[in-house]
Amino acid sequence: MQTQRFIMLSVLLLGALPGYIIASPAHTEMGTYKRVMIMERGTERPFYFKETDEYNESAAPHALQRKRFNLYSAQMLEAKRGLLIRFKKSAKVDIGAFEANYGLKLREKLKSGYYIFDNLSAYSDVELIHTIMKNERKNISTVKPNWPKQNQPR
Amino acid sequence: MIHYRFILLLFTLLLLQGCGGGGGGGGDTATTSTQQGTIHFLTPASVTVNENTVFVITLRTDSQTATTFQIVSGTDQQFFNVDSTTGKLSFLQAPDFETPGDSNGDNTYEVTLEATNANGVSAQQTLSVTVRNIDDTPPVFRTLSNISITENRVVVTTVQTEDESSVTYTLAGDDAGALTIDQKSGKLKFKTAPNFESAVDTNRDNVYQITITASDTEGNQADMDMNITVTDIDESAANDTDDDYIPDNIELLIGSDLNDPDMDGNGVEDGLDTAGSHGDTFFDKLWHIRSLGTATNRSGVETIVGNDLDVLPLMHQYLGYNKGENIIVQVVDNGIDSDHEDLEENMDLTRSYNGLQIGDPIGRDSHGTMVTGIIAAQAFNGKGVRGVAPFAKIAGSNWLRQSGQSIAELEKVWLTGEGANEIAVSNNSWGIYFDTDTDYENIMAQGAATLRGGKGRLYVFAAGNDRDINGDANLQYSLSNRYAIAVAALKHDNTHAEYSTPGSNLLVSAYSGNYYDDSPTIGTTTIMGNSNHVGTVQTQTTWSEDTQENYTFVMNGTSAAAPMVSASIALVLEACPALTWRDVRYLIAKHAKQVDTANPTWHQNAAGLWHSTDYGFGLINPKGMIEECTAGYTLLSAEVNTAVSKDFNLLIPDDNTPYAFDLNVTDQMTIEWVEVTIDNDNRNASDYRITLSSAQGTQTTLIKEGSQSPSWWMDGGFRFGSAAFIGEESIGTWHVTLTDRIGNNTGTLKRIAIKIYGHR
Numbered sequence: 001m002q003t004q005r006f007i008m009l010s011v012l013l014l015g016a017l018p019g020y021i022i023a024s025p026a027h028t029e030m031g032t033y034k035r036v037m038i039m040e041r042g043t044e045r046p047f048y049f050k051e052t053d054e055y056n057e058s059a060a061p062h063a064l065q066r067k068r069f070n071l072y073s074a075q076m077l078e079a080k081r082g083l084l085i086r087f088k089k090s091a092k093v094d095i096g097a098f099e100a101n102y103g104l105k106l107r108e109k110l111k112s113g114y115y116i117f118d119n120l121s122a123y124s125d126v127e128l129i130h131t132i133m134k135n136e137r138k139n140i141s142t143v144k145p146n147w148p149k150q151n152q153p154r
Numbered sequence: 155m156i157h158y159r160f161i162l163l164l165f166t167l168l169l170l171q172g173c174g175g176g177g178g179g180g181g182d183t184a185t186t187s188t189q190q191g192t193i194h195f196l197t198p199a200s201v202t203v204n205e206n207t208v209f210v211i212t213l214r215t216d217s218q219t220a221t222t223f224q225i226v227s228g229t230d231q232q233f234f235n236v237d238s239t240t241g242k243l244s245f246l247q248a249p250d251f252e253t254p255g256d257s258n259g260d261n262t263y264e265v266t267l268e269a270t271n272a273n274g275v276s277a278q279q280t281l282s283v284t285v286r287n288i289d290d291t292p293p294v295f296r297t298l299s300n301i302s303i304t305e306n307r308v309v310v311t312t313v314q315t316e317d318e319s320s321v322t323y324t325l326a327g328d329d330a331g332a333l334t335i336d337q338k339s340g341k342l343k344f345k346t347a348p349n350f351e352s353a354v355d356t357n358r359d360n361v362y363q364i365t366i367t368a369s370d371t372e373g374n375q376a377d378m379d380m381n382i383t384v385t386d387i388d389e390s391a392a393n394d395t396d397d398d399y400i401p402d403n404i405e406l407l408i409g410s411d412l413n414d415p416d417m418d419g420n421g422v423e424d425g426l427d428t429a430g431s432h433g434d435t436f437f438d439k440l441w442h443i444r445s446l447g448t449a450t451n452r453s454g455v456e457t458i459v460g461n462d463l464d465v466l467p468l469m470h471q472y473l474g475y476n477k478g479e480n481i482i483v484q485v486v487d488n489g490i491d492s493d494h495e496d497l498e499e500n501m502d503l504t505r506s507y508n509g510l511q512i513g514d515p516i517g518r519d520s521h522g523t524m525v526t527g528i529i530a531a532q533a534f535n536g537k538g539v540r541g542v543a544p545f546a547k548i549a550g551s552n553w554l555r556q557s558g559q560s561i562a563e564l565e566k567v568w569l570t571g572e573g574a575n576e577i578a579v580s581n582n583s584w585g586i587y588f589d590t591d592t593d594y595e596n597i598m599a600q601g602a603a604t605l606r607g608g609k610g611r612l613y614v615f616a617a618g619n620d621r622d623i624n625g626d627a628n629l630q631y632s633l634s635n636r637y638a639i640a641v642a643a644l645k646h647d648n649t650h651a652e653y654s655t656p657g658s659n660l661l662v663s664a665y666s667g668n669y670y671d672d673s674p675t676i677g678t679t680t681i682m683g684n685s686n687h688v689g690t691v692q693t694q695t696t697w698s699e700d701t702q703e704n705y706t707f708v709m710n711g712t713s714a715a716a717p718m719v720s721a722s723i724a725l726v727l728e729a730c731p732a733l734t735w736r737d738v739r740y741l742i743a744k745h746a747k748q749v750d751t752a753n754p755t756w757h758q759n760a761a762g763l764w765h766s767t768d769y770g771f772g773l774i775n776p777k778g779m780i781e782e783c784t785a786g787y788t789l790l791s792a793e794v795n796t797a798v799s800k801d802f803n804l805l806i807p808d809d810n811t812p813y814a815f816d817l818n819v820t821d822q823m824t825i826e827w828v829e830v831t832i833d834n835d836n837r838n839a840s841d842y843r844i845t846l847s848s849a850q851g852t853q854t855t856l857i858k859e860g861s862q863s864p865s866w867w868m869d870g871g872f873r874f875g876s877a878a879f880i881g882e883e884s885i886g887t888w889h890v891t892l893t894d895r896i897g898n899n900t901g902t903l904k905r906i907a908i909k910i911y912g913h914r
Contacts, residue, residue: 040591040592043871044870045590046865068587068623069864110565112593112596113596146560148557148560149559149591151559152586153487153711153713154616154711
């Protein structure tokens with residue numbers, strides 16, 4: 001199944017992302033979880049996905065539920081909500097070319113250094129992240145989905 | 155198929171042709187019957203119309219030929235006109251219900267009408283037209299159009315009108331942008347309290363000119379021009395002349411006597427009173443502010459005298475009022491009931507955010523409202539509770555709401571939003587068990603460098619409630635950086651709450667209580683009408699006297715402790731506004747009170763400061779901080795940092811043996827913060843206990859074994875933070891020790907890096 005997906009994505013990418021090919025499946029099966037690697041300040045970090053979110057009773061009565069870490073529904077593997085990217089200070093990236101290469105559209109540049117891109121490509125956010133991590137490692141310190149965080153009241 | 159359709163169409167046309175011919179010759183039976191015999195009105199015999207309208211009804215008959223209409227009789231026929239062709243019946247003049255013109259004055263007009271068709275056949279019908287009374291009077295204002303209030307107050311008045319139906323209100327006029335009015339209640343408020351010395355009305359004369367429009371359900375409207383004059387008060391008088399725990403300038407603000415410490419003569423100083431128009435009804439229940447050794451919630455467990463924040467002595471002078479330039483504390487949460495009776499005077503809606511939009515940080519969850527009350531429920535207003543900084547202003551944000559939590563929104567709230575520079579403290583009573591997000595510290599770094607005129611905003615966080623599942627505040631990048639002030643939670647007996655998450659990165663503690671069934675918890679505001687003042691011990695969530703159910707005694711969690719620290723910092727910054735974010739952290743560490751001294755996690759560092767992974771440096775002590783910062787305190791010199799790292803390729807055996815690794819720091823500085831990054835590929839890195847010993851021999855535990863973190867969480871490098879070494883000297887050999895204390899998995903140590911921040 002993963003092989004089929006790889007071939008399909010590769011073929012599609014040849015048309016949509018000139019010069020870039022997804023080299024391997026974007027996620028890893030880990031028992032009941034799926035794991036996707038993102039990059040956070042130069043370090044690869046896992047993003048976890050599960051069919052249903054996992055909650056535990058909280059010790060604090062007013063916080064009815066708590067999450068242990070950012071855990072997303074497996075449906076989010078297909079999401080196209082956009083990316084959060086931070087380029088290295090040394091990188092000289094042509095944003096226009098970057099947008100064109102990956103099917104992205106710059107929505108906003110934050111004062112804290114992040115670029116928020118809309119994902120206009122044919123691929124999911126995690127697929128794009130996978131490809132960008134492979135191709136742009138020298139230019140990028142952070143690339144991850146621009147998805148809502150999952151903090152909870154304490 | 156087409157062939158059959160053609161035949162059917164032809165047959166139908168022939169039939170129609172036959173019918174038409176019959177009509178022309180007068181052969182249609184039904185039509186003939188009407189034309190020759192009768193004509194009937196199809197309109198009802200009685201109709202009801204609203205007063206003040208002319209049109210009554212359009213008459214109809216069953217005639218299929220042209221029909222003419224006329225008025226033929228009726229006791230009130232003189233009031234009507236009928237269009238002979240269209241049958242449109244109207245009053246000659248719109249009737250007025252209050253002055254009926256009909257013959258018997260009952261507002262029912264009688265008229266008889268006649269219809270005649272083309273063949274001369276006619277019929278008559280008597281019609282009763284009843285005129286209905288409607289509200290045709292615009293609302294009448296019962297509120298004065300010229301109002302005078304003292305500066306620094308938010309609530310202007312509640313606009314009142316008289317009308318037969320419900321009324322809604324809107325604002326217009328030159329200065330409408332500075333105010334807001336509740337559409338239904340008519341409560342008129344400034345979005346932020348006006349400052350006489352820096353008026354924001356159009357012509358800067360401190361007279362705010364607005365037009366209030368009142369509209370009733372019938373569409374009647376009335377306008378009233380209102381002038382709101384803001385008057386000056388003396389804000390400089392920060393002494394407490396009558397020693398009643400209300401500074402003179404606040405006495406002037408609230409209209410109390412600054413020379414009479416007990417205005418109502420009940421034997422209680424005005425600032426401690428729970429009765430009267432200036433008392434805070436449940437002040438005696440707020441043991442975190444003043445512990446009286448009494449039961450304060452349904453647990454029945456008494457608090458301990460002396461176990462409180464010791465802020466009462468400060469309230470002679472510091473309440474967040476800051477001579478009218480109120481200290482602003484931001485509450486980032488899931489929403490605030492900003493109309494709460496005990497909060498509304500302190501809300502700053504010009505710096506508050508509803509999502510990405512300036513405005514009311516709405517939210518129907520009580521958490522944010524509870525947090526806000528702990529910080530700045532207003533004092534001396536005859537209502538409810540009191541915040542630790544009860545005249546600080548609140549800039550709210552509902553970023554934590556379920557549909558929120560985008561990084562773009564957080565940057566606006568924490569850094570770039572409206573009036574961000576003046577927000578001194580951000581309170582963040584939220585988090586997640588494990589995160590490696592660096593977004594938070596990237597934004598906070600900017601806020602620390604640029605906001606508050608470059609002195610930096612303070613970012614205060616709840617450390618977490620995850621002790622029961624071996625949580626550690628160091629598992630959260632949002633807390634393991636030098637900008638975050640991570641706050642642990644204390645019970646009333648000065649031991650940590652059962653849930654309070656430990657960590658070497660904890661800076662300080664404050665009160666929260668444990669659970670409301672077993673010991674005192676925190677009294678605060680909740681969404682108006684949302685608590686329960688009756689019932690059994692299992693259901694009651696507020697005091698029996700709180701009949702309006704606007705307050706609660708159930709607040710706990712590190713969420714309750716964090717706002718006490720935020721408010722304490724507000725008091726300190728009122729006393730010492732020149733302090734930078736680093737000075738505040740340093741003073742917190744230096745003056746926090748050691749509690750639970752028997753706890754084995756306390757370590758005294760070489761600077762003489764005690765630090766604990768359960769308590770940070772102990773209970774926040776704003777009084778001690780203010781005593782130092784107002785007595786010739788010298789600001790810390792510029793921040794410097796140094797880094798050292800060492801690469802390894804070493805399997806850490808699974809044998810419960812400590813393996814120590816040395817790193818030599820050659821750069822000398824006085825330490826403010828230490829970060830240690832460890833790269834290890836153990837699938838279950840939670841097997842490790844990791845300790846750090848400083849060059850001067852102080853030891854802290856960076857993480858204990860057994861946390862419930864994701865697999866390979868240390869692979870690639872995981873950063874820990876520690877506050878334990880504040881004040882120590884950096885130079886010398888540091889030791890990092892890893893002990894694999896849980897079986898089954900091993901890992902290879904690849905790299906250790908230490909980064910030290912401080913000053914010279």
